[in-house]
Amino acid sequence: MTSVLDLQAVTIRRGTTTILEDLSWQVREDERWVVLGRNGAGKTTLLQVASGRMHPTRGTATLLGSRLGATDVFELRPRIGLSSAALADRIPSGETVKDVVLTAAYGVTGRWRESYEELDETRANDLLAAFGVAHLAQRYFGTLSEGERKRVQIARSLMSDPELLLLDEPAAGLDLGGREELVGALAELARDPRSPALVLVTHHVEEIPPGFTHLLLLRGGKVFAAGPIGEVLTAENLSGAFDVPLRLEHGDGRWTAHASAGAASRH
Numbered sequence: 244m245t246s247v248l249d250l251q252a253v254t255i256r257r258g259t260t261t262i263l264e265d266l267s268w269q270v271r272e273d274e275r276w277v278v279l280g281r282n283g284a285g286k287t288t289l290l291q292v293a294s295g296r297m298h299p300t301r302g303t304a305t306l307l308g309s310r311l312g313a314t315d316v317f318e319l320r321p322r323i324g325l326s327s328a329a330l331a332d333r334i335p336s337g338e339t340v341k342d343v344v345l346t347a348a349y350g351v352t353g354r355w356r357e358s359y360e361e362l363d364e365t366r367a368n369d370l371l372a373a374f375g376v377a378h379l380a381q382r383y384f385g386t387l388s389e390g391e392r393k394r395v396q397i398a399r400s401l402m403s404d405p406e407l408l409l410l411d412e413p414a415a416g417l418d419l420g421g422r423e424e425l426v427g428a429l430a431e432l433a434r435d436p437r438s439p440a441l442v443l444v445t446h447h448v449e450e451i452p453p454g455f456t457h458l459l460l461l462r463g464g465k466v467f468a469a470g471p472i473g474e475v476l477t478a479e480n481l482s483g484a485f486d487v488p489l490r491l492e493h494g495d496g497r498w499t500a501h502a503s504a505g506a507a508s509r510h
């Protein structure tokens with residue numbers, strides 16, 4: 244199975260700060276990865292590299308077979324879907340939900356004189372339906388609830404039929420019902436063999452959808468542990484990555500974690 248993402252000894256430095264250090268990681272096309280780590284561990288920076296938006300200071304990043312630095316990133320970017328709060332903020336609030344999804348076919352936000360094929364319209368409608376937001380197609384993006392926005396954003400990131408889909412904290416800000424609906428939609432995406440390779444960044448094991456196959460634990464910009472989720476997601480690894488003694492439970496394809504009784508606070 245070919246790698247859609249291949250990072251070799253990637254280091255990212257900004258001034259005197261090392262954000263990612265000597266990080267090696269491969270994602271294959273049939274894999275569904277979760278990236279977990281405490282605040283500041285480097286998760287968002289990692290997605291910036293994985294989406295071709297940031298070049299390594301040292302090391303190599305190969306995305307969809309093309310090495311960053313030796314390839315046209317503008318050709319590459321439509322082939323990699325990214326959904327993040329920062330990108331959502333750039334969506335004009337006066338744009339209709341339908342256009343938010345449609346414009347992704349052209350890698351832009353804000354509808355501006357592009358003409359759309361009927362095929363694009365059908366695909367946008369199908370994606371909105373798949374994420375349970377087809378009834379909102381004519382609403383303005385700015386009038387949606389947080390949960391509705393997240394689902395529209397994921398539909399948007401799938402519009403260009405990417406080979407790799409990166410989701411940065413898609414459940415952040417959702418209430419319990421909204422989170423569970425999103426986890427259900429992502430579980431379906433994970434199960435569908437036609438789906439692209441998936442990478443989901445989160446802080447919470449409760450947000451890991453069933454069907455995700457691999458886990459990367461980041462700590463201080465380095466790989467703390469990585470591999471098949473059943474092997475890597477242990478109380479010991481999680482406690483080490485988050486610097487707090489944690490208990491971990493697993494049932495019905497889902498995980499929960501909480502601090503061990505009497506655990507000292509982390510530093």
Ligand SMILES: Nc1ncnc2c1ncn2[C@@H]1O[C@H](COP(=O)(O)OP(=O)(O)OP(=O)(O)O)[C@@H](O)[C@H]1O
Nearest residue numbers: 257258260262280281282283284285286287288289
């Ligand atoms: N341009 C920059 N210059 C200096 N430090 C930076 C820069 N960008 C990010 N950092 C630092 O790098 C570290 C990793 O940031 P990043 O946003 O990747 O972490 P994260 O794991 O996504 O965090 P969170 O869970 O809080 O979203 C943080 O300590 C951050 O302050």
